[in-house]
Structures are given as C-alpha cells and as structure tokens.
Amino acid sequence: MTTESRCPVAHTPFPYARQGPFTAPAQYPEMVAKGVTQVTLAQSGLRVWTVTGYANVRSLLTDPRVSASRKHPGFPFYFIAPPEFRTETSFIGYDAPEHTRARGKVAAAFTYQRVQKMRGRIQEVVDEHLDRMLALAPPVDFHRLFSLSLPTTVICEMLGVPQDDHDFIIEHSNNMFGGRSTPEQRQAAIVEVNRYVEKLVRLKTRTPGDDVISMAIAAYEESGEEYTERDLVNMVRMLMNGGHETTASMISFGTAALLEHPEQLAKLLADPEGMIGPATEELLRVVTIGDVGVPRVALEDIEIDGTVIPAGDGILCLLLTANRDPEVFPDPDELILSRGSRKQVGFGYGAHLCIGAELARLEMQIVWTTLFSRIPSLRLVKPLEEVPRKEGAIVYGVHELPVTWDV
Numbered sequence: 001m002t003t004e005s006r007c008p009v010a011h012t013p014f015p016y017a018r019q020g021p022f023t024a025p026a027q028y029p030e031m032v033a034k035g036v037t038q039v040t041l042a043q044s045g046l047r048v049w050t051v052t053g054y055a056n057v058r059s060l061l062t063d064p065r066v067s068a069s070r071k072h073p074g075f076p077f078y079f080i081a082p083p084e085f086r087t088e089t090s091f092i093g094y095d096a097p098e099h100t101r102a103r104g105k106v107a108a109a110f111t112y113q114r115v116q117k118m119r120g121r122i123q124e125v126v127d128e129h130l131d132r133m134l135a136l137a138p139p140v141d142f143h144r145l146f147s148l149s150l151p152t153t154v155i156c157e158m159l160g161v162p163q164d165d166h167d168f169i170i171e172h173s174n175n176m177f178g179g180r181s182t183p184e185q186r187q188a189a190i191v192e193v194n195r196y197v198e199k200l201v202r203l204k205t206r207t208p209g210d211d212v213i214s215m216a217i218a219a220y221e222e223s224g225e226e227y228t229e230r231d232l233v234n235m236v237r238m239l240m241n242g243g244h245e246t247t248a249s250m251i252s253f254g255t256a257a258l259l260e261h262p263e264q265l266a267k268l269l270a271d272p273e274g275m276i277g278p279a280t281e282e283l284l285r286v287v288t289i290g291d292v293g294v295p296r297v298a299l300e301d302i303e304i305d306g307t308v309i310p311a312g313d314g315i316l317c318l319l320l321t322a323n324r325d326p327e328v329f330p331d332p333d334e335l336i337l338s339r340g341s342r343k344q345v346g347f348g349y350g351a352h353l354c355i356g357a358e359l360a361r362l363e364m365q366i367v368w369t370t371l372f373s374r375i376p377s378l379r380l381v382k383p384l385e386e387v388p389r390k391e392g393a394i395v396y397g398v399h400e401l402p403v404t405w406d407v
Contacts, residue, residue: 013042014050014316015078015292017391021384022257022286023333024320028052032321035305039316041078042392048076048314049298054325054345056304057317061350065300066315067095068352072297076314078394079186090238092352099351102235105219107355109158109212115358118154122363125153126370134374138404139381147251147401148244151363155243155356159236160204160211168196173241197233197240212239239356246289247360249390249397251367254283256384256401257335258368264337265372272369278340280364285344286335289396291320294348319345377406 016025031037032052040047051060060066069075070093091102108114129150133140152166161169172189201213208214213236220227258265268275296315301308309315322345324332329339347354354360372378380387381402390397 014039014048015042015392018389018396021253021387021389022335024324028318028321028324031318034307036307036309041076043079044077046074046076046314048074048295048316049309050316050318051304052318052321054322054328057319057322057345058349060296060302060304060315060317061294061348061352063302065298065302066296067299068099068296069093069095072312074297074312074314076295076297076316078292078295078392090235092238092242096351101223101225102231103355105216105223106212106235106239109215110355110357110359112358115362118359119362119366121157122154122366123370125150126366129153130370130374138407139402140404141400142255142403143248143252143398143401147248147255150251150367151247151360152244154359154363155240158212158243159200159240160209160213161200161240165196169193169240170244173245193237193240194233197236198229201229201232201236242354243356243359245395245397246354247356247363249289249395250284250287250360250364252398252401253287253289253396254280254364254368255371256380256387256398257283257286258372259378259380260384261335264335268337268368269372272373275337276365276369279337279368280340280361281342281344282335282337282340283364284346285323285329285340287396288320288323288346290346290348290354290394291318291396292316293394294319294352319348375405378403379405 012027016027018025031050035052035056037050037052038047039050051057070077070089091099094102129146133142133145136145148170149166152170153163155161156163156166156169172193201217204211204213205217208217213232216232216235220232258268264279268279294317296317298309298311298313298315300311303309323329326332328343347357347360381404384398384401387401388399390399
C-alpha cells in the first residue's frame with residue numbers, strides 16, 4: 001500500500017491535451033498502469049487524485065464513500081471558482097437523499113418514453129437547420145450554424161426559453177465552459193445567466209406553461225418541501241447549459257469522425273436504422289467529451305490499487321480511460337460502429353448519470369441519419385487535426401468545424 005507522500009505526482013498541469021482529436025493524452029498510459037495518480041489542476045492549483053480504468057471508475061462512481069457536493073473544501077474545481085460555485089448548485093452537486101429529491105422534480109421530462117414523443121419535433125428542428133445551412137454558400141462553420149444551435153433550440157423549447165434568447169444562452173455558456181475564459185469573464189457570465197433565469201422562473205411562476213420549468217415549479221409546490229427561487233434558478237441553469245454544450249460537441253466530433261472514417265460511414269449509410277444505435281454509442285465512447293467531468297471528494301480514506309486516497313481529497317474519474325479499457329473494449333482506439341454498446345460511460349455512471357442522456361442520444365441519432373442523406377457530398381474543409389479544439393475545458397469540443405459540399 002502506498003501513502004499520499006509516496007504516490008507518484010504528475011507535475012505537468014492537468015488536464016492534459018489530447019495527442020490528436022480522438023487520441024488520449026500522452027500521459028494516460030502511465031496513469032492507467034498506476035491506477036491512481038496525483039495531479040495539479042492547471043487553473044486552480046489544487047492537488048487532486050485521478051482514478052483510471054473501467055472497473056475503478058464505475059466502482060468509485062457508485063461508492064457511498066465519495067461525494068459530489070461542491071461544499072467540501074477539497075472539491076476539485078478545474079478553475080478558480082467564485083464562492084457561489086460552492087453553494088449555488090443544482091442536483092449534480094448534491095448527494096442522496098437531496099440529489100434524489102431534486103432530480104426527481106424534472107426526471108420525468110427526460111425519460112426514454114417522454115423523449116421519444118419528441119422525435120417528430122426534433123426531426124423538424126434538424127431539417128430546419130439543414131435548410132438554413134444549405135441556403136448558404138459553402139464553406140460554413142458547421143459547429144456554430146448547426147451543432148450549437150440545434151440542441152440549444154431543443155432544450156430551450158423544453159424549458160420555455162424564447163427563441164430570440166438562444167444566442168444569449170450560447171454566448172454565455174461558452175464563457176462559462178469554453179476553456180478560454182478568464183475568471184472575470186466566467187464570473188460575469190454566471191451573473192448574467194442568473195439574472196436571466198431569475199426573470200424566466202418568475203415569469204413561469206406567474207404564468208405556468210407546458211414546459212420543464214413550469215413542471216419543476218409545480219413539483220416543488222406539490223411536494224410540500226421548502227425551496228427557494230435560487231434552487232429553481234440553479235436547476236434551470238444546469239439544464240440549460242448541459243442541454244446544449246455537451247450535445248453540440250458530440251454532434252461536431254461525431255460528424256467529423258464519420259467523415260474521417262468513410263468505411264465506417266458507409267456501413268452506417270447501408271443500414272441506418274439498424275446501425276444508428278450502436279454507432280451513436282461507439283462515437284460517444286471514442287470521443288468521451290466529458291473525460292474530466294465527474295469530480296468527487298473522498299468522505300473517508302479509500303484504497304484503490306494499493307494507493308490510499310485520504311478523506312477530504314478531491315478525485316477525478318477519467319472517463320476516457322474507462323472507455324478505452326482494452327479489457328472491456330478490444331482495440332479501444334479503433335472506431336468500430338458495429339460494436340457500440342451502452343457499456344460505455346460517456347454519460348457518466350451511477351446515480352449521477354446524465355439526466356439528458358436519452359435526449360442527447362435521440363438528437364444525435366436523428367442528426368446522423370438525416371445529415372448524410374441530405375448532404376451526401378459533405379466533407380471537412382481541413383483535417384480535424386488542424387481544427388482548434390477546446391483542450392482543458394470541462395467539456396471537450398471544437399471552437400469551429402468548417403465544412404463544405406458540392407453545390
């Protein structure tokens with residue numbers, strides 16, 4: 001058994017840049033071999049532990065000895081977090097039973113059955129976005145015009161956010177999570193989004209509609225639980241940000257991956273109905289945009305692979321290492337659409353599994369079965385390797401994705 005003082009420490013600031021768009025950072029193989037490694041976060045300077053491998057990650061994400069609460073002093077914020085980040089959170093920053101109760105207020109809106117009823121509307125939104133894109137002369141920025149806008153439209157319609165405000169949501173979300181923001185820009189974005197959501201919550205309280213915000217307000221009132229406007233604001237802000245940023249990144253990366261693997265794309269196009277399910281899971285596995293997106297804190301000493309993580313220390317479960325574990329996914333660096341499986345942990349795992357997972361799956365499936373049939377000559381303007389990526393951001397993504405097609 002090793003102790004904290006003897007555990008190897010990686011001195012290069014973390015998170016590490018990936019070697020290529022779909023290639024893990026160069027440091028990961030050594031970290032996987034060790035199982036547990038201590039790193040220093042680039043912006044906050046915190047020393048935290050990383051846990052790697054499929055079995056370790058899944059085990060820890062269901063372990064009652066770890067907490068998702070940001071109130072712990074050792075919580076591993078990636079950036080210099082303003083004080084309200086510790087207190088103004090939603091259910092993603094709660095532990096049971098608070099997490100279960102708060103998540104339950106909106107969970108019904110994101111079930112598989114409920115999401116499938118949205119299929120027709122999502123198809124309309126996809127077609128509308130493709131119509132607008134095709135009306136322009138190529139090349140265009142696919143990420144800005146399509147990937148960001150589409151899931152924003154969907155989640156904002158679900159929440160009851162007016163169409164005219166969608167660009168506001170995208171801009172401020174990018175300032176909060178884009179990876180290039182200064183602490184001052186991040187703080188300003190939080191303040192502006194909070195003000196906006198406060199007004200929206202008050203409007204829905206006075207005049208409820210058929211939307212998720214109104215559902216949450218009604219659920220709280222019917223439960224008889226004490227709650228504040230701030231509780232609702234934090235929940236709505238989380239759903240708003242999570243409902244477009246992550247899906248947008250996956251749409252862009254998944255589209256680029258298919259274009260750069262034409263033999264795999266051909267298999268999808270040959271049997272879109274049968275292949276789109278596993279193809280989506282495989283793309284989620286290979287990209288793993290939320291690699292560093294599941295921070296935790298040890299509530300007591302935890303031993304993993306012979307190393308003890310002391311109580312109170314922050315932990316990052318590296319999802320990319322779980323999704324590239326060769327014992328679970330043979331030839332893990334290869335994109336093989338037919339082997340796609342829901343064993344992948346791109347949406348996290350356990351009680352905190354992404355609440356919008358089924359919505360994101362459906363959006364991506366409709367996109368990839370529609371996009372290439374409508375624009376068969378779609379191609380990247382330059383290799384994805386040359387496209388600027390959001391290295392070090394909470395959500396791995398691209399800043400742009402130039403594409404073109406035959407007119």
